[in-house]
Amino acid sequence: MRILLVEDTVDVGEAIVARFERIGHTVDWEKDGGVADEVLEVQSYDLLILDVNLPALDGFSILKRLRQRKSKTPVLILTARSQIDDRVDALDLGADDYLVKPFDYRELEARARALLRRSAGESTNQLVCGQVTIDRGSRAVAVNGIPIDLTRRELTLLEILTARPGRIFGKDELVDQLFGFDDEPSANAVEQYVARLRKKLAGSGAEIRTLRGLGYQIVCQ
Amino acid sequence: MIRAGRSLYSRIILIIAVVFATGSVVLGMAAWFYARVAADDAYDRLLVGAALQIAESIYAQEGTISVDPPVSAFETLSLSTNDRIFYKVVDPRGAVLTGYDDLAAGRPVAGTHAPLISDGEYRGFPVRMAIVERLVSDPVAPGWAQVVVAQTREARVSLARDLTLKALLLVFAMTSLAFMAVLFAVRRALAPLTRVERELRSRDPKDLTPLDLEIPREIQMLVTTINRFMDRLSGRIALMQRFIADAAHQIRTPLAGLASQVDLLTEESRQERREQQLTRVKERTAELGRLTNQLLNHAMIIHRAEVAEFDTVDLAALARQTLISAVPLSLDRAVDISFSDPQEPVLMKGDAVSLREALSNLIHNALKHGAETRLEVRVLADGDAAVVEVVDDGPGVPVSEWQRVREPFHTQSASGSGLGLSIAGDVVRAHGGEFRFRERSDDGFAVIMRFKRHHEASVPIDGGDAS
16 A cells, blocks of 8 residues: 655654555655645555644645545644644544654554555445455455345445444444434444344454444454 | 722722711701701790780770880890891781781781791891780770781891801811821721731742731731742642652653663674663653653643633543543453443533543553453533543552552553653642542442532423433
């Protein structure tokens, strides 16, 4: 996968490039915000890792211009500024995730992986989680290459969760996305779909976890 | 910020002056009223006396009624030199025997022995008039004869004026005396404030010991408050100095460790040792990173505790959001994370940013040192309290350590700054809440933040549940 890293601190940049290249990604590294913005205009990436404090053009401006061009590239913001202000700003401007410096490289990798998986799903129309593959075009789901039967709702639920692995979805949020205006939505129904889905995915490396009181998340092994 | 208001002194003076001025006017008016009554009273006696004397001199002789006003009657009245006197005598048939015909014309005969006194006007002068009647027992014309005596008011007015002026003089003398006494008393009363001011100004800037002065009861509260404030300030300063000393120590130690490990690394050739040293470097670095973050957050929290304005915060929603974003994706063990709340907003007055920071510190702490398989965040509405509990199934903090772990830099572990609980404690304190622990039980070990619940008055009570 192709990643653009925009980071002006050389030590940090080198480490991130090395880390992602080691696991097989192609990483372009820009140290200047203005140049990065120009690159983004002509080249598309699967993931953008963006520092906030940059020469020429800061990270938030790059992000804003990127979203103005209707690009859906997932963006992970790195910031050394105060957690409190940047958290709000970054997510408001359309960042998908953020990390505060200094960060744990494993956490960076985990978050990047989650974002890349989604990006991959969007470009190939295929989502993968553990041994589960979801073909969004034909709406077919397979575990280890063997197709399994899912109802329309089960499939939609699996798609929602798999598109953002690790992210916690509240029950209300899932109810909103699963049911149309004509249906009688209920939180109990969501529980039932999750239970059935869990049974059908048993042993597939894709685990739907219940976080009581919070919602659900899918964890891909 | 101190704004210069009107001086206490001039405020008191103004009030006293207004009271005295109003009092003097009222007293003056009262004096004038009573003086007039007194003057009238005195002169009316003379007037009636004169009228009676004239009435006494009426006699009937063979059907003829005549009158011979005695000189003495007019002499009594002429005591007031500037006044003019008018009189007339009317016989029972209604004929004027002597005097001014048109004086009190048409006044009917009342047929009474009591003299009648009234105010009136004659020939353009305001006058006081006395009417006295006398029964004439003449066989030819029996009946009541009438004597009217009128006198202008000049003597009365001058007497009333004289009395009033004297009374006013007294009022004025008394007022001035009282006013001067008040001026003096106010100056004396405000003197202790000046003393406090002088005492504070002459102090060494570092001297934050309480003021020791003899002061009147009325400003004892003020001085006590000043003393308490200085006490808090000196406590705060001491705390800050210790914090800085501790922070310096905490930052320098891992930095020194880092430098020595890196130094060793450059010399070391054995692969196995190198790897060990690298792990150390990694650990120290992570530690420094966390420490820096927490130090900055701590500073931010302290700052916000002083400046942030409190809003109405839904503790349930805030805790849920904080938990969702505080759970790392790269957790190396499977921890069951759960959340519970009363399914309705739990409102409190607070600063959402620092509350979020406090809670996320507790969650991180629990994940790092506590939770083996389970972490639970619970929000409860307990009567008038809004409570959030972070419960985990780890070993917990032993009771003997409860006090110590709340202090900054308490930690004994190599991988923590020991600021997390102290930050949470500071936030709770700034919100006037209660921060405590619950001993490990089957439920697990709990860290509890308890705040005062806020009941929104304007929200109507929703009786029906839609779902």
